[in-house]
Amino acid sequence: MTFWEMFYKNKLALTGCGIVILLFAVSLLAPVIAPYDPGAIDLKNILAPPSAEHWFGTDQLGRDVLSRMIWGARISLKVGFVATGLAILIGMILGAVAGYYGGWIDAVIMRFVDIMLCFPTFFLILAVIAFLEPSIWNIMIVIGLTGWMGVTRLVRADFISLRERDFVRAARSIGANDARIIFIHILPNALASILVTATLGIAGAILTESALSFLGIGVQPPTPSWGNILTAGKDNIDIAWWLSLYPGLAILITVVGYNLLGEGIRDASDPRLKR
Amino acid sequence: MSAYLIKRILFMIPLLLGITIICFFVMHLAPGKPTDLQIQMNPKASTEMKERLMSMYELDKPIHVQYWSWLKKIGRGDLGTSFSSDHRPVSDKIRERLPITILINLLSLIIIIAVAVPIGVLSAVHQDSLFDKVTAVFVFIGFAVPTFWLALLMMIFFGIQLGWLPISGLRSLNYEYLSTWGQLLDLAKHLILPVFISAFGGLAGLSRYMRANMLEVIRQDYILTARAKGLSERQVIYKHALRNALLPVITILGLSIPGLIGGSVIFETIFAIPGMGQLFYMSVLARDYPTVMGILLIGAVLTLVGNLIADASYAVADPRIRIS
Numbered sequence: 001m002t003f004w005e006m007f008y009k010n011k012l013a014l015t016g017c018g019i020v021i022l023l024f025a026v027s028l029l030a031p032v033i034a035p036y037d038p039g040a041i042d043l044k045n046i047l048a049p050p051s052a053e054h055w056f057g058t059d060q061l062g063r064d065v066l067s068r069m070i071w072g073a074r075i076s077l078k079v080g081f082v083a084t085g086l087a088i089l090i091g092m093i094l095g096a097v098a099g100y101y102g103g104w105i106d107a108v109i110m111r112f113v114d115i116m117l118c119f120p121t122f123f124l125i126l127a128v129i130a131f132l133e134p135s136i137w138n139i140m141i142v143i144g145l146t147g148w149m150g151v152t153r154l155v156r157a158d159f160i161s162l163r164e165r166d167f168v169r170a171a172r173s174i175g176a177n178d179a180r181i182i183f184i185h186i187l188p189n190a191l192a193s194i195l196v197t198a199t200l201g202i203a204g205a206i207l208t209e210s211a212l213s214f215l216g217i218g219v220q221p222p223t224p225s226w227g228n229i230l231t232a233g234k235d236n237i238d239i240a241w242w243l244s245l246y247p248g249l250a251i252l253i254t255v256v257g258y259n260l261l262g263e264g265i266r267d268a269s270d271p272r273l274k275r
Numbered sequence: 276m277s278a279y280l281i282k283r284i285l286f287m288i289p290l291l292l293g294i295t296i297i298c299f300f301v302m303h304l305a306p307g308k309p310t311d312l313q314i315q316m317n318p319k320a321s322t323e324m325k326e327r328l329m330s331m332y333e334l335d336k337p338i339h340v341q342y343w344s345w346l347k348k349i350g351r352g353d354l355g356t357s358f359s360s361d362h363r364p365v366s367d368k369i370r371e372r373l374p375i376t377i378l379i380n381l382l383s384l385i386i387i388i389a390v391a392v393p394i395g396v397l398s399a400v401h402q403d404s405l406f407d408k409v410t411a412v413f414v415f416i417g418f419a420v421p422t423f424w425l426a427l428l429m430m431i432f433f434g435i436q437l438g439w440l441p442i443s444g445l446r447s448l449n450y451e452y453l454s455t456w457g458q459l460l461d462l463a464k465h466l467i468l469p470v471f472i473s474a475f476g477g478l479a480g481l482s483r484y485m486r487a488n489m490l491e492v493i494r495q496d497y498i499l500t501a502r503a504k505g506l507s508e509r510q511v512i513y514k515h516a517l518r519n520a521l522l523p524v525i526t527i528l529g530l531s532i533p534g535l536i537g538g539s540v541i542f543e544t545i546f547a548i549p550g551m552g553q554l555f556y557m558s559v560l561a562r563d564y565p566t567v568m569g570i571l572l573i574g575a576v577l578t579l580v581g582n583l584i585a586d587a588s589y590a591v592a593d594p595r596i597r598i599s
Contacts, residue, residue, distance in 0.1 A: 114290075115290050115293055115294065117530070117533075119294055119533060119575055119578060120533040120534075120536045120537040120574045120575070120578060121533065121537060122533075122534075122537030122538070122540060122541075123536070123537055123540065123555065123570070123571055123574050124297075124298065124571075126540060126555070126556070126559055127298060127301070127302065127559055127567055127571065128301050128302075128305075130559040130560060131301065131302050131305035131559070131562070132305050203419065207419075207421055210421055210423075211421065211423055211541060214421075214423050214541075215540070215541070215544060215556065217559075217560075230423070230424060230427065233427055234427055234545065237427065237430055237431060237435065237442075238435050241431050244424070244427040244428065244431060245428070247424075248421060248424030248425075248427065248428070251421050251424065252416070252419050252420055252421070252424070255418075255419035255421075256415065256416065256419045259415065259418060259419055
């Protein structure tokens with residue numbers, strides 16, 4: 001069976017794929033489908049419970065929660081992709097270099113990975129973002145800069161197992177230079193596992209961003225993000241449960257979607273599962 | 276063994292240096308100074324006063340000089356004085372907050388092990404059973420739930436709707452008037468939600484890991500041997516297989532320490548627990564450099580020591596990997 005046949009047969013993977021596509025659609029169409037302006041303050045309707053006019057209720061300034069969540073999907077999507085993209089880029093290059101060259105280069109890079117892995121990263125992210133201006137770009141960059149270790153290990157392992165294969169020797173014998181062998185010949189063979197890590201990494205980045213925004217040092221109000229709506233939920237915890245329930249549910253569904261998609265890709269690209 | 280331990284401990288020094296250099300430079304190069312806050316609060320503040328504050332905190336010196344003087348103090352076991360209005364030694368501030376953070380993390384580690392190991396073992400032994408499938412779903416959701424959201428939901432449900440559990444702090448207002456047992460019970464009640472939330476994240480990971488481990492061990496030759504010599508299934512699973520499957524868990528627990536410590540910022544902030552995570556959060560917002568650096572250092576040391584203990588106990592538990 002080919003990759004696509006395997007993928008199509010996996011209902012869970014298709015569900016995940018559906019969730020991710022839906023999120024893309026919601027983010028792209030946010031101005032069209034959001035019932036209200038996400039920043040429109042309505043002081044007569046403060047903390048209104050869910051109703052026919054406001055499906056998910058309103059917040060402490062009378063803004064429509066559903067509309068804010070729809071616009072918040074954009075933030076999640078952006079943070080997930082840019083932060084993971086950066087992490088993948090760093091991890092891919094370091095992993096490829098470490099695995100291909102081996103020796104002391106490998107030792108130095110892997111020690112650095114060890115340093116990063118045994119550090120409470122969340123403390124570091126928190127400190128760095130709080131000291132820089134908390135902006136969405138800073139968040140994406142810092143999450144990316146602290147999330148590349150897994151990719152490095154993975155790509156390195158792939159390179160070690162691939163670098164002595166015949167096709168690599170063949171490429172070398174016709175005079176291909178190292179950069180060409182690394183990026184044109186070996187890297188494509190590692191793409192499946194990179195894609196899996198990337199998909200799972202997006203889920204992780206979205207979780208981190210929401211936690212930061214929840215603590216008030218992520219995406220800053222009035223820009224809506226799922227995390228900062230939850231902050232309002234915490235401030236009004238005894239009177240407005242809807243502010244806490246829905247944004248978290250959105251995060252949960254999004255992360256489940258990316259995780260299902262990632263595992264689906266892994267299963268479909270794993271030759272051991274092919275029959 | 277002791278040579279290995281000494282080597283590991285020596286290796287921690289450059290690691291800690293690297294971590295502190297990165298943090299120190301990022302913090303000090305970032306725009307904004309801790310003196311800004313004090314100056315904004317005081318409308319009479321003059322440029323002269325600002326300069327005096329800067330020189331009091333040694334912020335007017337070049338950054339590498341500042342780092343060096345910080346490092347020299349650390350060498351003497353001095354974490355410096357907090358920039359906050361109380362001007363107390365950082366080590367005192369951390370010392371009074373560290374025990375509660377360690378207590379909660381230890382309790383949640385115990386819960387993680389006590390719950391995740393049986394779940395993992397049972398779902399591996401009864402692979403593809405209903406139990407296995409149900410736990411697989413829970414594990415999957417467990418990976419995806421933002422813990423701070425779960426904390427909010429549990430506060431709403433158990434704290435506000437049912438009114439069973441307190442939702443913030445460590446003590447009730449009438450704590451002073453309770454008997455010793457009453458005080459313990461009160462503390463326990465306040466700890467239930469934070470410990471559960473802090474354990475939750477680790478549960479999914481460890482049970483899944485345990486299941487995978489157990490599945491692998493069950494297929495080994497020595498399990499076949501154990502069965503062949505006529506041992507009961509109970510003995511095979513719980514004596515021969517479990518022991519071997521448990522070994523790698525030690526390492527996983529060591530690796531989970533950074534996550535637990537990082538997570539304490541979130542749950543201590545949500546539940547208003549006066550621990551190290553909350554102190555860190557407040558110091559970061561107040562740009563209290565010495566306290567932030569102190570906690571980062573303690574956090575890194577705790578993580579490294581945790582990893583070291585994990586690796587060392589692994590070597591004790593598994594003769595195959597003992598390092599000569």
